[in-house]
Amino acid sequence: MDGKCSNGLQVSGLACSRDDRLLFSGLSFVVAPGEALLLEGSNGSGKTSLLRILCGFRDADAGELFWRGRPLVDSDYLVEMAYVGHAEGIKKELTVLENLRFSRALNQPGKLSIDQALAKVQLAGFDDNAVQTLSAGQKRRLSLARLLITANTLWILDEPFTSLDRQGMALIETLIGEHVAAGGMVVMTSHHDLNLPVARLQRIHLDTCH
Amino acid sequence: MAFIPEPISRFFHRTASPPHFYALANRLIPWLSVLLVLGLAYGLYGGLYLAPADYQQGDSYRIIYIHVPAAWMSLFVYVVMAIMGGIALIWRMKLAEVMLISSAPIGAGFTFIALVTGSLWGKPMWGAWWVWDARLTSELILLFLYLGIISLYGAIEDKRSASRAVSILALVGVVNIPIIHYSVEWWNTLHQGATVSKLDKPSIHISMLIPLLTMAVAFKLYYAVAVLQAAKLELIKREPSAQWVKNLLETSA
Amino acid sequence: MSLTAAFFAIIRRDLLLAFRRRAEMANPLFFFVLVVTLFPLAVGAQPNLLQTMAPGVVWVSALLAALLSLDGMFRSDFEDGSLEQMLLSAQSLPVLVLGKVVAHWLVTGLPLLVIAPLLALFLGLPERAMPTLWLTLLLATPVLSLIGAIGVALTVGLRRGGMILSLLVLPLYVPVLIFASSAVDRAAGGLPVSAQINILLSMLLAAAVVTPLPTAAALRMSVN
Numbered sequence: 152m153d154g155k156c157s158n159g160l161q162v163s164g165l166a167c168s169r170d171d172r173l174l175f176s177g178l179s180f181v182v183a184p185g186e187a188l189l190l191e192g193s194n195g196s197g198k199t200s201l202l203r204i205l206c207g208f209r210d211a212d213a214g215e216l217f218w219r220g221r222p223l224v225d226s227d228y229l230v231e232m233a234y235v236g237h238a239e240g241i242k243k244e245l246t247v248l249e250n251l252r253f254s255r256a257l258n259q260p261g262k263l264s265i266d267q268a269l270a271k272v273q274l275a276g277f278d279d280n281a282v283q284t285l286s287a288g289q290k291r292r293l294s295l296a297r298l299l300i301t302a303n304t305l306w307i308l309d310e311p312f313t314s315l316d317r318q319g320m321a322l323i324e325t326l327i328g329e330h331v332a333a334g335g336m337v338v339m340t341s342h343h344d345l346n347l348p349v350a351r352l353q354r355i356h357l358d359t360c361h
Numbered sequence: 362m363a364f365i366p367e368p369i370s371r372f373f374h375r376t377a378s379p380p381h382f383y384a385l386a387n388r389l390i391p392w393l394s395v396l397l398v399l400g401l402a403y404g405l406y407g408g409l410y411l412a413p414a415d416y417q418q419g420d421s422y423r424i425i426y427i428h429v430p431a432a433w434m435s436l437f438v439y440v441v442m443a444i445m446g447g448i449a450l451i452w453r454m455k456l457a458e459v460m461l462i463s464s465a466p467i468g469a470g471f472t473f474i475a476l477v478t479g480s481l482w483g484k485p486m487w488g489a490w491w492v493w494d495a496r497l498t499s500e501l502i503l504l505f506l507y508l509g510i511i512s513l514y515g516a517i518e519d520k521r522s523a524s525r526a527v528s529i530l531a532l533v534g535v536v537n538i539p540i541i542h543y544s545v546e547w548w549n550t551l552h553q554g555a556t557v558s559k560l561d562k563p564s565i566h567i568s569m570l571i572p573l574l575t576m577a578v579a580f581k582l583y584y585a586v587a588v589l590q591a592a593k594l595e596l597i598k599r600e601p602s603a604q605w606v607k608n609l610l611e612t613s614a
Numbered sequence: 615m616s617l618t619a620a621f622f623a624i625i626r627r628d629l630l631l632a633f634r635r636r637a638e639m640a641n642p643l644f645f646f647v648l649v650v651t652l653f654p655l656a657v658g659a660q661p662n663l664l665q666t667m668a669p670g671v672v673w674v675s676a677l678l679a680a681l682l683s684l685d686g687m688f689r690s691d692f693e694d695g696s697l698e699q700m701l702l703s704a705q706s707l708p709v710l711v712l713g714k715v716v717a718h719w720l721v722t723g724l725p726l727l728v729i730a731p732l733l734a735l736f737l738g739l740p741e742r743a744m745p746t747l748w749l750t751l752l753l754a755t756p757v758l759s760l761i762g763a764i765g766v767a768l769t770v771g772l773r774r775g776g777m778i779l780s781l782l783v784l785p786l787y788v789p790v791l792i793f794a795s796s797a798v799d800r801a802a803g804g805l806p807v808s809a810q811i812n813i814l815l816s817m818l819l820a821a822a823v824v825t826p827l828p829t830a831a832a833l834r835m836s837v838n
Contacts, residue, residue: 171602206702208837210453210521230704238695244634245627256623257703257710450831505785512781516772525835526768529828530782533764536824537786544789551796 158219159183159336160205160305165214167200174200175357178214184304187327187337187349192357198340199237201357202309205338206234230259233303235311239294243283247274247293250282251300259302268299273322287314295323298330306330308339324348377456379596380605386589393586400579407572421485426573428478430580431471432496435503436538438468438584442510443535446528456592458524459599461531462514463591467584469507475500495549499542506534520599620705621713628717631690638686642722643729646679650733661738668737669747669798675733676726676751677787680758681780683722687714687763688770692836697770701837708826711833715756715763715826723755739802746801746811750794753814760821761786767832790817 159182166176174197182188190198203209205216207223218226241250251265269275272292282290291314298306306327312320320343327337328348337349376382408426415422442464448457479497480490491497510527517523597606632639653671654664664671691697691714700710730747739747765783769775797810 171600203838206698208698208701208834210838227704229702232702234698234702236695236698238693238698240695240699242627242631242690242694242696244631249627249630253623253627254699256620257699257705259704502785502788505781509778509782509785512778513768516769516775516778519838522771522835522838525838526832529764529832529835530768533786533828537789540789541785544792548792548796 159186160338161217161220162205163215163217165201165204165216166212167197167204167209168212169197169200176213178355178357180353180355182305182336182338182353184334184336185331186351186353187331187339187347188353188355189345189347190338190340190355190357191342196357198357199309202234202236202307202338202340205307206232206236231303232305232307233258233298233301234307234309235294235298236309237313239290240297241282241290241294244281246279246281247285248278250293251296254297255300261300261302263299265300268296271299271326272296288316288319291315292319292322295326299326304334305336305338308337308341310340310342312341312343312345373452373454377454379456379600379603380608382456383593383596383605383609386593390586390589393582393589397579397582397586400575400582404572404576404579408569408576412569412572413566418486421482424478424482426576428475428482429573430577431475431478432500433577434580434584435468435472435475435500437581438464438471439503439506439531439538440535442468443531446531449524449528450532455599456596458521458528459592459595460588461527462510462524463588463595464584465507465510465514465527467587467591469504469511471580471584472500472504472507476504493549495546498549499545502541502545503538506538510534617705617709620703621709624700624710624713625717625720628714629720632717632721639721639725642679642683643725645682646675646726646729647733649675649678650736654736665738665740665802668734668739669743669795669802671737672730672733672739672747673750673791673795673798676730676755677758677784677791679726680723680755680762681783681787683718684759684762684766684779684783685776687718687759687766688833688836689766692770697833698837701834707830707833711763711767711826711829712822715759715829718763719756719759723751723759726755727751739798742804743798743802746807747798749811750797750814753811753818754790754794757790757814757818757821758787760825761790763829764825764832767829767836769836770833771836771838790814793817 161181163179165178167174174195178201180188190201192198200209204211207229216223218228218231240254242253245253247269248265251268255261255265263271266275266278269278272295274289274292274296277285277289282293285293291311295311308327311323315323324345324347327339331337331349331351376385404426409423412423414420442461445457445461445464448454449461476497479494479500483492483494483497484490487494510530513530514523514527517526597609600606650671653667657663657667688697691700701707703710727748730751731744734744734747762779762783765779765786768782769779772778793810793813797807797814800807800810
């Protein structure tokens, strides 16, 4: 491993198949601090599968993953990463505040307090509302607020813009930009046309990774 | 894994590669089948013809030549499955997953045979087709454990996930089998009092014992042949588009 | 945040959730009472017969009630993505799993203790057996939750896992059933029960230490 990649997420020779159909193979990339990676590809090209491999939910058929130069299992990967997937991982019977407190209890507390994070995602004043009274876009912003209240450097985002309006999308784009500018890393999928304020943005098109 | 010496793990990985295993199984199966037929022939001849009749039970005891080896095998196969499950979980070895799931129906079959023959044996001894004898009850619960593994594997669509699930279940089961066995035995003495179970400790003469042991070996050989055949099929079903399967089809065509 | 904090946070959250969904909480209890009620209707109401059967009937019913309530243990967490977040937590998964099981038992197992005297009354179980019945429920229903958690974790990804769950879990419940009902039976006859109680206690301790490991492994498999 060369010195550059040892400080971030490195993937080499990754392959994944589903139902005996090869989704991608020989996939290698490096995401270093201050970089974002946008995964593109048609439906069923394996974007979500790749993210689930990065989360450790799924085993790759081949290939290796390193975090800061060490195999994922031997590293602080789980402490340093955060994931927002299709399922938002928030409880609809609990309030906004209860949900965020619980997420923080499961992880290390981050830079922002819960109040600051809620203000950032424009949910200030919703603390005691039950999540089931929120709109789909508000729920999405709540699940992204989780990224701000826990300590993490790598964000793994699966279609983070789903059910957000234009204003909400712009907000999340800004958050991603700030995170990357502060030395964070982002790996994400999206089928929206994005205007990410990120200087070092990589794109990988999964349909071509065979 | 770090704690296994390199040459040994390399040997295992080579043997466990599907094409290598497939070829090995093909070479082994004829030999094992010949031994199986010989063992079965001698065991049955010795057990049903050469061995003397029992002075108490007459000829009805001869069912032990099926019942006892089947009961032994029912446990043996489960333990093999648990070991395969452990290997599959620790080393993510596909062959171990395949061996585990290929063993399950065979083990369930042995368990079923042990139950049926036990019940047949019980009729002249106890005057009933079924009594809640400790051995039979344990065997019945073991059958449920097998059926649980088979149906869980069938229910999970993704077969790699299904293999991991049944590996975990087999390990949980093997830890529980002794607990279940002893608690059932204890329960049995509690409720049945002085009923002596003839199935537990057959006092046996050497001329009866040799055919019995031969039958036990024959049953093991049968298991080996059956599991190798089933595993061959399962390997092909799992990776139908792998290169070695294509080669295989070409050479056989 | 520390592991203990995460452990208690998970218990607190699940209790809160159970409270918000309290309408569902009573279902296993109704089921428990209902099953016990069926026995006199089926076998006849002779007091002697019922009294002999009481320890077994109460325990079989408790076991079925525990089984029925299992399905909810990880279901909603699986569906709304909370389980994924739990797996990604930096804390040890088996400890978090233990927290989930404790919370589940507090909600579904503990109420069985409250209703048990009523059922003992229905079946004419002698009063002197009551403390033992309580003690066996207290020691053994957590074992049912702990063992059951393995089965739920294995089947939570299945659309219709209920039947398979019972097939997986019931055989493993046999030792608990044997020792618990035998303790109540002996207590009803005025005999000492310390052996059974000790065995149940050691089963509880062993299950609390060991079962979270396969449960955690099974959850990882299910999230796949």
